[in-house]
Amino acid sequence: MARMSDYRPPEIELLPDGSYRPRRPSIAARIFAWAVVIAVAAGALAVAAFALWFALILIPVVVVAGVIAWLAFRYQLWRARQRGWPRA
Numbered sequence: 001m002a003r004m005s006d007y008r009p010p011e012i013e014l015l016p017d018g019s020y021r022p023r024r025p026s027i028a029a030r031i032f033a034w035a036v037v038i039a040v041a042a043g044a045l046a047v048a049a050f051a052l053w054f055a056l057i058l059i060p061v062v063v064v065a066g067v068i069a070w071l072a073f074r075y076q077l078w079r080a081r082q083r084g085w086p087r088a
Contacts, residue, residue, distance in 0.1 A: 013021045025033075080086075 013023070015021055
């Protein structure tokens, strides 16, 4: 049979100034919090990598569009000169 001296006394969480002692979260809660932080960081890194990949894919498209625009401009100048423009 258990005697009264075998029980641990209760832990008092009220401090003398009337405030409560801050409790540390359990180890499972701390591990979960770190897992959430790591998951958010990994998600942000994945989004940044996708944005960089998309920007790098667009570089050749922009270069080709620029070359086509330059060629169209030169063609317009050539046609204008064929028609005698500018007249001096």
